[in-house]
Amino acid sequence: MRANAESLQRLFAPGSIAVVGASTSPDKAGYQFLRNLATFPGPVYAVNPTAPEILGRRTCKSLTAIGEPVDLVALCIPASACASALREAAACGAGAALIVGGGFGETGTAEGKARQAELLSVCRTAGIRLLGPNTAGFGNLSRDLAASFWAGLNALPKGNISIVAQSSGVSVILATQLQNLGYGVNLSVGLGNSIDVTPADVVDYLADDDTTAAIALHFEGITDGRHLCEAIRHAVPRKPVIALTIGRTNIGTFARSHTGNMVGSYALKRAALCQAGAVVADSTNDLVDAAIALSQARIAPKRDAGVGMITGQGGAGLLMLDELRANGVAVPDFAPETLEKIRTLLPPMTYMRNPVDTARPTASFGKVIEAVAADPGVDAVSVFVLREAGIDIADLVGAAKTTCAKPLIVGSGGFADDLARDFAGLRRCGVPAYASPERAAKAMRALVEDARGRHAALQPATTMPPCPGPVLGPAPLDEAAAKAALQRYGIRTPRAVVCATRQAALAAFATLPAPVVVKVLNPAIVHKTDVGGVFLNVRTEAELTAALDAIDRIPAPTRSHYLIEETARPGVELIVGGLNDVSFGPTVMVGMGGVLAQAIKDTTLRLAPLGRDDALEMLGSLKSAAVLDGWRGAPPVDKAALADAIVGVGQMMAEHPEIAELDINPLRASPDGCVALDAVVVLARDGGVRQAFAAE
Numbered sequence: 001m002r003a004n005a006e007s008l009q010r011l012f013a014p015g016s017i018a019v020v021g022a023s024t025s026p027d028k029a030g031y032q033f034l035r036n037l038a039t040f041p042g043p044v045y046a047v048n049p050t051a052p053e054i055l056g057r058r059t060c061k062s063l064t065a066i067g068e069p070v071d072l073v074a075l076c077i078p079a080s081a082c083a084s085a086l087r088e089a090a091a092c093g094a095g096a097a098l099i100v101g102g103g104f105g106e107t108g109t110a111e112g113k114a115r116q117a118e119l120l121s122v123c124r125t126a127g128i129r130l131l132g133p134n135t136a137g138f139g140n141l142s143r144d145l146a147a148s149f150w151a152g153l154n155a156l157p158k159g160n161i162s163i164v165a166q167s168s169g170v171s172v173i174l175a176t177q178l179q180n181l182g183y184g185v186n187l188s189v190g191l192g193n194s195i196d197v198t199p200a201d202v203v204d205y206l207a208d209d210d211t212t213a214a215i216a217l218h219f220e221g222i223t224d225g226r227h228l229c230e231a232i233r234h235a236v237p238r239k240p241v242i243a244l245t246i247g248r249t250n251i252g253t254f255a256r257s258h259t260g261n262m263v264g265s266y267a268l269k270r271a272a273l274c275q276a277g278a279v280v281a282d283s284t285n286d287l288v289d290a291a292i293a294l295s296q297a298r299i300a301p302k303r304d305a306g307v308g309m310i311t312g313q314g315g316a317g318l319l320m321l322d323e324l325r326a327n328g329v330a331v332p333d334f335a336p337e338t339l340e341k342i343r344t345l346l347p348p349m350t351y352m353r354n355p356v357d358t359a360r361p362t363a364s365f366g367k368v369i370e371a372v373a374a375d376p377g378v379d380a381v382s383v384f385v386l387r388e389a390g391i392d393i394a395d396l397v398g399a400a401k402t403t404c405a406k407p408l409i410v411g412s413g414g415f416a417d418d419l420a421r422d423f424a425g426l427r428r429c430g431v432p433a434y435a436s437p438e439r440a441a442k443a444m445r446a447l448v449e450d451a452r453g454r455h456a457a458l459q460p461a462t463t464m465p466p467c468p469g470p471v472l473g474p475a476p477l478d479e480a481a482a483k484a485a486l487q488r489y490g491i492r493t494p495r496a497v498v499c500a501t502r503q504a505a506l507a508a509f510a511t512l513p514a515p516v517v518v519k520v521l522n523p524a525i526v527h528k529t530d531v532g533g534v535f536l537n538v539r540t541e542a543e544l545t546a547a548l549d550a551i552d553r554i555p556a557p558t559r560s561h562y563l564i565e566e567t568a569r570p571g572v573e574l575i576v577g578g579l580n581d582v583s584f585g586p587t588v589m590v591g592m593g594g595v596l597a598q599a600i601k602d603t604t605l606r607l608a609p610l611g612r613d614d615a616l617e618m619l620g621s622l623k624s625a626a627v628l629d630g631w632r633g634a635p636p637v638d639k640a641a642l643a644d645a646i647v648g649v650g651q652m653m654a655e656h657p658e659i660a661e662l663d664i665n666p667l668r669a670s671p672d673g674c675v676a677l678d679a680v681v682v683l684a685r686d687g688g689v690r691q692a693f694a695a696e
Contacts, residue, residue, distance in 0.1 A: 005205040007129050008197065010095030012140050012187060012205065014071035015042050018063060018094075019148065020085050021076035022046035022054050029100045029149040030076035031055070033137065038148040039154055045070060074137065078649035079103030082133065083118045090126030099133035100149060105193055106134055116195055123196045135192030136168035139175075142186050142211045152176070159184025159628060160213035161291050163201045166191050170218045170284070171176055177288045182420075182427055183295075186211050191219075198224065200231035207235035214295035216287055217243040219276070225269065229276035229607065232475075233457060236277035240294035240450050243278040244287045245269045265581070271605040272584050274612070279446045283406030289439055290446035293432045297407035298449035299379045301458055306332045308378035309355035310368055312385040316437040320384060320411065323441035329448050331355070338375040342368060361385045361396055362492040369400035369408070379451070380407040382444045384437055387414025387422060388609035393433075394425025401429050407447055409433075411440025440495045459613055464490065464644075464651050472656060475683050476523035480563055482679040486664070489648035492675045496565040502548055506541065508564040515539045518547040520554055521561040526680050537567070568677055571670035572627055572637050576646055578608065578653040578662035578683070585670070586653035590615075590646055592624045600624075608650035615643035628669065638668035645674050660684040 017037060029047075034055055037044045045066050048059045060066050063073065074087040075082050075097060082099050089097050105116035116133065123130045124198035127562040131138065137148030137158065150172055156179050165171035168190025175185045176238040187209070189202055199219050208211045215235065222228055232241045247266035273280050279294070281287035299305045307329055311317030324331055333353050334342070342352045345364040351357040356368055365385070373381050381404065381492070385393055397410055410426055410433040412419060419435055426433040434440040471485045483493040497508035498521060509516060520533030528534050531554050535547035551560060575593030580586055584607055591603030604618045619628060619639055645667060653659055661682040668675050 005201070005208060008096070008201060008205045010071040011098070011129050011197065012138065012189075013143060014096070016045070016070045017062075017072045017074065017363055018066060018070045018089075019046040019074045019076060020047040020048055020063065020089075022048045022051075022057075023060065023076070024048075024051050025393055028076070032149040032151060033074055033076055033100065033147070036148060036151070036154055039144045041144060042649040043070075050458075063092045063094075064088065066092070069095075071095050072147065073097040075099045076101070076149070077556055079112075079115055080135070083115065083122055085118060086122045086128065086130070086326045086434070087126070090122065090128045092434050094128060096131070098131035098135055098137055098147065099192075100137060102134040104133045107196070107327065109560065113342055116193065120195050126376070128416060130196040131189070132192040133191045133195070136172075136191040138171075138187065139185065140187050141184065144689075148190075156188075157184035158186070160211060161216060161297075162187040162189075162206050162209070162212040162214070163216045163218075164189050164191070164199055164206070165216075166199065166220050167196065167218065168192065173284055174216055174288060177284060178292070181288065181292065182316060182424060183292055192662065198222075198227065200224065200228040203228070203231040203235050203241065207231070207238055212239060214239060214291045215241045215289040218242055218245070218284075218287070218386075219243075220246050222269075222583055225272055226607070229272050229584070232273065232276040232278050236450075236454060236457065240291075240298060241276075242281055242287055242290045242294065242446065243273045244281045244284065245273070251435050265605075267603075268581060268584060268587060268605050269628065272587075272607050275606055275610075277450075277457050279449045279453070280613060281446075285439070286442055286446075289432075289443045293409055293446055295409075295444040296430050296432050297380075297447070298408055299447050300450045301454035302311040302379060303455045304330050305379040305448045305451045306330045306377045307448065308334070308372035308381045310358065310365075310372055310381070310383050311355050312358050312361045312365070314351075314357045314359075316384045316386070316411070316413070317357055319437040320382060320441040320444075321355055323438055324382075324445060328446050329445050332377040333374070334375050334619070335377060338371055341371040341374075345371065358639075360388075361391055365396045366400040369397065370403055373400070373404040373406045373408070378406065380409070380444060380447055382411070382440060384411040384440060387418045388411055392425070393422040394429060397426060397431055398429040400440040401431055409444050409447070411435075411437050411438055413437075421463070456613070456617075464647055466655060467651070471652070472658070472681070472683065477681045477683065478521050478523040478561075479519065479528075479679055480521060481523075482662075482681040483676060485652065485681060486648070486676055486679055489652045491645045491648050491664070492673060493679070494565040494568055494675055494677065496563055499562040499564060502545075502562075505544065505548055505562045505564055509538075509541065509544050512564060512566050515567050516544075517565040517567055518544060519549070519563040519565070520551045520556075521563040522554075522556045522558065524557050525554070525560070528678075568668050568675050569670050569672070571668045571674075572634075573666035573668050573677075574642070574674075575603075575663070575665040576649050576667050577664065578649050578659065580653065580660050586650070586657070588618075588653065589644060590618045590622070592622065592627070606650070609654040610647060610650045612640075612643045612647055615646035618646065619643065633672045638671055638673050639669075641673040642667070642669050645676075658683050 021030040022034045046057045046059045049061045073094045139146045139153045141158045147425045171190040423433045499505040515537040518535040573593045577589040586608040602623045661681040664676045
């Protein structure tokens, strides 16, 4: 167990608890918090300087008056008093604390931020772990512990799914959704402002928790995304992580007022989570459904797991098939021996190649499931059957489950009471069930994505060796200097000559094959095309002179030079960029490039450094990926060379944290490789800043 995870033992598994601000008033958090601790088997101390007794417990006037160390201290007091109480808790030997209520960084005020900074200072000085502030608390149901003011926490059933949510409200929503579906909760945590105990810390803790089978993670914004991804990568080989985040629209102001966290780039958060091995959900429903499925079974690590489908109703099967294939899930044709077995079980008019349409469930339904599960191309089985009179879905599926070693998911439809009975029977068999075709298909998709993420993590790294010696020249960098740095990382650039005078430009023109490209060269001019600083197909000295005249007229703070380049062969234009993100650190972006890059916005993101497999996967995920394989008679480009260029950019970003932004646009790809036609490198020390991608 990691050091941070070990330090959370006294928080989530305390031997004793003190409630500072315990109240006699039922409408106060201090009353409800103390009341919820009635089931906790260890010592509970109510701290109140005036009331002699609360809820049948004798009170202590202060933490010091308890007279012995307490593992966990819950502060249900005004924000202004929390820092002092936290110091007293640390001095009394407490190992952890949580702060109920707000009034800190989430307010956006100088006073609130100062209070929050003081709390963090106490934590760092005293070595005490703090949950919150601005949290409702947590529940560790396996230990009969409801350390929260939410009255319903004790009523939740115990289970093996743990919830880690930035919002305490969302933790309650997820827990009750699980309860409504017949499943229980193990640990449920609302992190609040998360100034000390972070999502990464709790994921680390749960990775080694034997009572947790799946981790449902929710967060809004995060200050150390790289740490979170490392924690997920550490957990996923042992148990699945399903994540939900926000930020598809501009909601940053409200998010900051809620938990004090910047939202950040939604696209980058999703990409980083997937790269770490998490399954990324789009809604709380999807998150809960995926957590249920993955808490029951996982597909072995595999890049493209195959799903076998059996449906008693063709229309429902089509809905599921469409959902799976639209999201890249393989539904392969069955092997000949599988088809032969199914033909002995079903009438000849049914469709059998995958999905199997049984027309309606019959006595052979379980045998069909067994035959499909035995197919060598099938890694998991999806079943849909409507609830009808005289049909017991649990009986139909349960017998097959006893002989089927592969994950099995059931979808159904019918009246709620009937489904509740059937689904309870399926739960007893260890088979997750869902009340719609789409929900069953999305749960199966989660199993496949989990297997894909673990397979990717097992692949050997193929990053390039470190680039020795200095790479970045004097700053600020112009295009020529940026390209020289790229060359050190194996990225080709056109043959070029930097010219300080017209005479040098004329001499360079004579050494390069016509036509040439003529550009303005000035570090202050980033978008050269916008200022009329790029001239293509320059074939004669007269055309060269006209280009130089135009460049001389472009306003710039310092004297511009001229860049004379050979003309690259035609090809497909991409954009490859890097950004040192404020939360996730060095990142790489790939998309279709050229002058239409901003309009098309066909891009994909990864954390750096990355290997060739990651780079090839990025190229394949583009909506315009077919263009790279040859389009309307064009030859396919050299994707291996493209992947190597992407790897080089990632390595350069990882080895040079002083780079704030890097942009190659366009990177022209052809059958003979790829070449960087333009490049911009912005250094943090020269005015660039570490920044998050803007929310789109």
